Amino acid sequence: MALSYKSRRRLALLILVLGLPGYIVVAVTVMNWLERPSIWVELAVYIGLGVLWALPLKAVFKGIGQADPDAPRQDHED
Numbered sequence: 901m902a903l904s905y906k907s908r909r910r911l912a913l914l915i916l917v918l919g920l921p922g923y924i925v926v927a928v929t930v931m932n933w934l935e936r937p938s939i940w941v942e943l944a945v946y947i948g949l950g951v952l953w954a955l956p957l958k959a960v961f962k963g964i965g966q967a968d969p970d971a972p973r974q975d976h977e978d
Contacts, residue, residue: 903960904970905963905969905970906970908960908961908963908964909964911960912961915957923949923953927946931946
């Protein structure tokens, strides 16, 4: 089932406002449980997790910054 543009915008906002901070808290908590590995390992894990969260959500965020394709087009003449 394809989501409408408006639904995708709302879902993207929800993910960015609630989901991403929650994901960051979980990632930092897991890294603390690992008892602070070397800085390079820690950096690699954070970079990997930073890319990993976006891959399954790519379809939700695709085209969100563009104008609504479903909206009626309005031409303004001066």
